[in-house]
Amino acid sequence: MTTSKRISYSISVTILAVSALFWIILLFNPGGIMTVKHCHVTLEGPSKASLQMMLQMNPVSDLMTGWTLMVLAMMLPKLIAPVQYIYNRSFKNRRFASALLFIFGYTAVWIVMGFFMNAVIVGLNLLWPNSYIPAIGVGMIAVIWQFSPVKQRCLNRGHDHLPLAAFGPEANRDAIMFGIMHGVWCVGAGWALxxxxxxxxxxxxxxxxVVTFIMISEHMEHPKFPRWHFSFRLKLLRVIMARTKSNLKTALNSN
Structure with a gap:
């Protein structure tokens, strides 16, 4: 294995391991940070008192902690290719720092988006507590957005890799801006999902x-002309099936 391939493999394994760690935390859901606790709504409907009670039961800090954990668990695998790009185009003593700055910039975009998302989540839960109506409505929007030319433009721009300076503050700036721009296009593509x-x-x-599988799959697809089209972008499924078939064929031949 060449040095370049060994580095790429190490990056993939490390990022997937960190993502798996965050998934474990999410699935155990310590302190119920991934679930919105509901309060009783008055007979007159949602009120200021109901909102205050809901915010007391769901502090903004808990909501943002759960959101950040979800972003890191679901999105880190999508950053393997950009981090590999950074490692291939940075001096050895700058690689790790540039990769961290890139991830910081990317995550910051999703965290900012999280404030708006959580406001929507709290508002909809206040209007329709324990109801599937908000999820159904957003699900319909997500399906429409999934096949829209705007989403395809965002996916296409997500493949852009900015040039990176080699030294000094400019290198730090470029790494952060690379992460921010990558985050912006990622938000544009996947906000509804x-x-x-x-x-x-x-x-x-x-x-x-399921959403993580879809988002990783669509990120693996090649850029396409932005237009309305029904494409489920299941490249990850095709890759898994192809590798499984290859491994089974190798195992049968060895026997």
Whole structure:
């Protein structure tokens, strides 16, 4: 194995391991940070008192902690290729720092988006507590967005890799800007898919796994001309099936 391939393999394994760690935390859901606790709504409907009670039961810090964990668990695998790009185009003593700055910039975009997302989540749960209506509505929007030319443009731009300076503050700036721009296009492509699991009264863990699979799959696809088209972008499934078939064929031949 060449040095370049060994580095790429190490990056993939490390990022997937960290993502798996965050998934374990999410699935155990310590302190119920991934579930919105509901309060009783008055007969007159949602009120200021109901909102205050809901925010007391669901502090913003808990909501943002759960959101950040979800972003890191679901999105880190999508950053393997950009981090490999950074390692291939940075001096050895700058690689790790540049990769961290890139991830920081990327995550910061999703965290900012998380404030708006959580506001929507709290508002919809206040209007329809323990209801599937918000999830169904956002799910319909997500399906429409999934096949839209705007989403395809965002996916295409997500493949852009910015030039990186080699030295000094410029290198730090470029790494952070690379992460920010990558995050912006990622948010544009996946905002509805990310919101959908958080609105489900039950089964949000399974929904997060399915959404993660979809988002990784579509990120693996090659850029396409932006237009309305029904494409489920299941490249990850095709890769898994092809490798499974290859491994079974190798195992049968060895016997």
């Amino acid at each position: 990310m919101l959908f699991p958080m609105l489900l009264p039950a089964g949000h863990n399974l929904a997060m796994i």
